[in-house]
Amino acid sequence: MSMTRRARGFRRASLAILTVCALATIGAAPLSRPTSVETATARELSVVRRDPLRLRAFLREMPKGGDLHNHLSGAIYAESYLRWAAEDRLCVSTTTMSIVVCNGTPGEMSAGDVFQNAAIYNQIIDAMSMRHWNAALNGHDHFFATFGKFSPVSTRTGEMLAEVTARAAAEHVSYLELMLTPDGTPARLGRSIGWDPGLVSLRERLLMAGLRETVIPQVRQRLDSAESRQRELLHCGSAAADPGCAVIVRYIAQVGRSAPREVVFAQMLAWFELAGAEPRIVSLNLVQPEDDPTAIRDFTLHMTMLDFLQRRYPRVPITLHAGELADGLVPPEALRFHVRQSVEVGHATRIGHGASIMNEDRPFALLRELAARNVLVEVALSSNEQILGGNGKQHPLEMLLKYRVPVAIVTDDMGVSRSSHTNELAKAVEDHGVDYSTLKRMVRNSIDFAFVEAPTKARLKTDLENALAVFERQHAAATTLKNNGRTRM
Numbered sequence: 093m094s095m096t097r098r099a100r101g102f103r104r105a106s107l108a109i110l111t112v113c114a115l116a117t118i119g120a121a122p123l124s125r126p127t128s129v130e131t132a133t134a135r136e137l138s139v140v141r142r143d144p145l146r147l148r149a150f151l152r153e154m155p156k157g158g159d160l161h162n163h164l165s166g167a168i169y170a171e172s173y174l175r176w177a178a179e180d181r182l183c184v185s186t187t188t189m190s191i192v193v194c195n196g197t198p199g200e201m202s203a204g205d206v207f208q209n210a211a212i213y214n215q216i217i218d219a220m221s222m223r224h225w226n227a228a229l230n231g232h233d234h235f236f237a238t239f240g241k242f243s244p245v246s247t248r249t250g251e252m253l254a255e256v257t258a259r260a261a262a263e264h265v266s267y268l269e270l271m272l273t274p275d276g277t278p279a280r281l282g283r284s285i286g287w288d289p290g291l292v293s294l295r296e297r298l299l300m301a302g303l304r305e306t307v308i309p310q311v312r313q314r315l316d317s318a319e320s321r322q323r324e325l326l327h328c329g330s331a332a333a334d335p336g337c338a339v340i341v342r343y344i345a346q347v348g349r350s351a352p353r354e355v356v357f358a359q360m361l362a363w364f365e366l367a368g369a370e371p372r373i374v375s376l377n378l379v380q381p382e383d384d385p386t387a388i389r390d391f392t393l394h395m396t397m398l399d400f401l402q403r404r405y406p407r408v409p410i411t412l413h414a415g416e417l418a419d420g421l422v423p424p425e426a427l428r429f430h431v432r433q434s435v436e437v438g439h440a441t442r443i444g445h446g447a448s449i450m451n452e453d454r455p456f457a458l459l460r461e462l463a464a465r466n467v468l469v470e471v472a473l474s475s476n477e478q479i480l481g482g483n484g485k486q487h488p489l490e491m492l493l494k495y496r497v498p499v500a501i502v503t504d505d506m507g508v509s510r511s512s513h514t515n516e517l518a519k520a521v522e523d524h525g526v527d528y529s530t531l532k533r534m535v536r537n538s539i540d541f542a543f544v545e546a547p548t549k550a551r552l553k554t555d556l557e558n559a560l561a562v563f564e565r566q567h568a569a570a571t572t573l574k575n576n577g578r579t580r581m
């Protein structure tokens with residue numbers, strides 16, 4: 093723990109200087125001349141930003157475009173997982189505070205009974221999320237350990253889709269790119285074929301073993317059935333349809349970066365093939381802790397694999413977790429190159445997190461490079477604060493904006509974080525002084541940088557502009573009414 097605290101001290105000192113430099117340029121000139129309703133709305137945000145309750149009410153109603161970095165299993169609130177465990181007649185281990193298959197082990201309790209025991213109920217919700225977490229303790233391990241605690245029920249993809257789309261609609265989010273692991277075949281096939289440093293022959297052997305023919309129909313069938321269950325739960329197509337039915341969803345296939353290299357390659361190959369054949373799968377991403385020992389050891393190898401495969405599937409865009417690190421979490425050498433290599437070798441056109449970007453070699457040149465290449469950074473403020481420690485103000489968001497790196501605010505794992513789309517925007521305003529025009533630019537980025545097919549993107553863009561215009565007109569009208577009221581008094 094002392095290492096963590098020391099690391100935070102260094103970060104605080106260095107980032108304080110950067111923050112002072114950056115503040116002056118936050119929300120620098122918008123792309124187009126603001127309209128009067130936009131100016132009125134911006135003025136209202138500048139008033140409510142110091143009032144957390146009014147700020148959240150304002151941001152909740154604001155059209156937010158898309159959420160480009162959202163792990164489906166981490167987006168679900170623990171209360172839902174517990175409910176599904178009770179429906180499936182599963183148990184809770186009061187020793188590990190995990191959902192388990194009942195097998196008579198001491199300390200087990202039926203998940204249904206947990207709902208009658210408020211003390212255990214609260215303990216397990218805390219264990220399966222960051223609720224009530226003491227920020228002075230090791231958030232990294234607690235955060236990542238939650239996934240194993242609800243894994244027996246994080247297979248209910250239809251129910252999970254219903255939860256996240258209904259919530260997105262309620263918060264005026266129109267598009268989700270959800271990360272999930274679509275199929276277990278590539279991992280099994282990768283293990284059975286084993287490693288071969290000759291990637292050409294390794295790819296051929298995996299394809300000869302039926303990777304493409306097995307995975308694509310299985311994933312299609314799985315997505316069809318999950319989406320059908322989602323539509324059933326949300327009453328889509330009926331008069332009682334939940335607004336979540338209108339949220340557009342696309343998927344990003346996950347590669348487990350802490351797996352053996354043969355498994356990593358087989359997953360990458362499968363997801364490139366899949367993204368080329370199934371339009372709902374739009375990209376792939378390396379997941380699991382970036383500081384995992386295997387992930388650290390194989391980082392450059394993984395980038396080489398992506399370089400090899402991207403040349404064979406150039407139409408599949410790539411987004412990569414990179415820079416989800418902090419001083420002291422890993423040796424300094426590992427902090428120096430992950431973002432740059434992800435872009436230059438791994439062909440990432442979007443970067444997830446980038447929180448440790450200022451620790452990379454020649455960081456200012458890297459910022460300029462990201463801006464020049466138009467690489468978007470997916471900024472997850474709550475997740476970074478909880479996993480990497482320190483407080484939100486230490487995030488390099490202001491530096492990214494100062495150097496005109498495209499940014500979108502994302503939720504990462506809102507169920508584990510106990511956050512929401514609205515809360516992440518609120519953190520950008522409260523912790524980083526983001527103003528209305530910057531917020532609006534981020535919201536527009538969340539559609540501009542989406543991997544969805546062009547006709548749907550065009551529709552999402554039009555819908556977003558219309559929704560923003562309505563939002564601003566309403567705020568301008570409300571401001572005028574208030575001012576008139578004041579004049580009369």
Ligand SMILES: [Zn+2]
Pocket residue numbers: 161163413444504
């Ligand atoms: Zn993530």
